[in-house]
Amino acid sequence: MDIPGLPARRAALNLVDAVLRRGETLDQAAGAALARVRGDADRALTRAIAGETLRWKADLDALIDSATRQRLPDDAKPRAVLELMLAQVLRLDTPPHAVIATGLALLAGGPRRLAHGVFSTLMKREVSLPESPTLPEPVAARWGERTAAIAAGLASPPPLDLALRDPERTAEWAQKLGGSSLMSGHVRLPRGVAVEGLEGFRDGAWWVQDLAxxxxxxxxxxxxxxxxxxxxxxxxxxxxxxxxxxxxxxxxxxxxxxxxxxxxxxxxxxxxxxxxxxxxxxxxxxxxxxxxxxxxxxxxxxxxxxxxxxxxxxxxxxxxxxxxxxxxxxxxxxxxxxxxxxxxxxxxxxxxxxxxxxxxxxxxxxxxxxxxxxxxxxxxxxxxxxxxxxxxxxxxxxxxxxxxxxxxxx
Known part of the structure; x- marks a missing residue:
């Protein structure tokens, strides 16, 4: 029986695996991982689940470890599935029953009872994530005293920045698009806006480009x-x-x-x-x-x-x-x-x-x-x-x- 949303979760699991095990970028892995995911909404969901899992991985793992008597190996599939399940509940506000239905299905023939038990325990505890993600130890070692400030900037995915062809029209385009501007020639919009449907896209009045x-x-x-x-x-x-x-x-x-x-x-x-x-x-x-x-x-x-x-x-x-x-x-x-x-x-x-x-x-x-x-x-x-x-x-x-x-x- 087909479970709604399962292809997106399976693809997200494959994306995370490609990054962690093969060192691929999310963009490099997306072609193969998303091949069986239909519809823009489900493709966006796949990327969101994988992205939030990677962003908060250290904190998700800490929660998982707090609910197991024996630590799951880093490369154990139940750990990877639990990371995805928790990312959906704690970052994407997915209802727990939907997370359980699609998450446990990823462990067909595997330790579903273990994953269900760990997830249920954490839900009963009403666990939450910290304000900022904990960065991987090698990253924190490289970035040193800058780590905390950088991590604070990673707590949420970024907004959408546009660079204008004609900087003199900055105020006009900010008003037209309902955005804000941090300097001449720049307009900032909320994340998730459909770029191709915005006024000025077809006319080439602007292009997507981070402010930095x-x-x-x-x-x-x-x-x-x-x-x-x-x-x-x-x-x-x-x-x-x-x-x-x-x-x-x-x-x-x-x-x-x-x-x-x-x-x-x-x-x-x-x-x-x-x-x-x-x-x-x-x-x-x-x-x-x-x-x-x-x-x-x-x-x-x-x-x-x-x-x-x-x-x-x-x-x-x-x-x-x-x-x-x-x-x-x-x-x-x-x-x-x-x-x-x-x-x-x-x-x-x-x-x-x-x-x-x-x-x-x-x-x-x-x-x-x-x-x-x-x-x-x-x-x-x-x-x-x-x-x-x-x-x-x-x-x-x-x-x-x-x-x-x-x-x-x-």
């Missing part, structure tokens, strides 16, 4: 027809910003698939850029650039609000690999600048090895970031760099973790 992700292109300045290289450009939010700011943009990326999305966004917004698919370590420009924006490949730990899988996939090995790649890209980019040209470096990472340590090695003239270039509530570091994390601007809905630095050549 929009800052590196802003810090590149006004183009006035000058040439800029958007290095590692896809999926294209920064390319759109640079083009809208009057730059003559060359957008370079190695990924054909991701560049297709960039081209689609250029067509939708009516903005122009030269799109180049190439390996940055093989490609050479015909002439040096007035500015280069390097939003470098990174561990993306700063996106943990919307991608909680990074809390479980990323370790010291991945950080070291990305730091090596970033250093080589920075060296290459510096050689492509005109005298007096501007280099902006950014990563959506919370790891110092990918941010501060990289900036300290750049042999160009620093161009410090000023407070009046940033949203109210953010400040540059003493070095003139920018460091954001998910705990900042919390009352306004927060933002992703980014590191940004800027230099001039000569």
């Amino acid at each position: 992700a929009s800052l590196p292109a802003r810090l590149t300045g006004s183009g006035e027809g000058r040439r800029v290289l958007d290095l590692c450009a896809a999926p294209g939010g920064k390319t759109l910003q640079l083009a809208a700011a009057g730059w003559n943009v060359t957008a370079l990326d190695i990924s054909k698939r991701r560049l297709e999305r960039l081209r689609e966004n250029l067509a939708r917004t009516g903005l122009a850029a030269e799109v180049v698919q190439a390996d940055a370590f093989q490609w050479e420009p015909e002439a040096p650039f007035d500015a280069i924006l390097l939003d470098a490949p990174c561990t993306a730990t700063g996106t943990c609000r919307r991608h909680p899988d990074v809390l479980h996939r990323i370790g010291e090995r991945q950080v070291a690999e990305m730091a090596d790649l970033q250093g080589r890209l920075l060296d290459r980019a510096a050689g492509w600048l005109k005298p007096g040209g501007v280099l902006v470096y950014a990563v959506c990472s919370l790891e110092p090895e990918e941010g501060e340590a990289q900036a300290a090695k750049v042999a160009l003239t620093p161009w410090p970031i000023a407070a009046d270039e940033l949203p109210e509530g953010l400040s540059p570091t003493p070095e003139g760099w920018l460091r954001t994390d998910p705990g900042m601007l919390a009352e306004a809905g927060g933002l992703d973790g980014f590191f940004v630095a800027r230099w001039r050549k000569g």
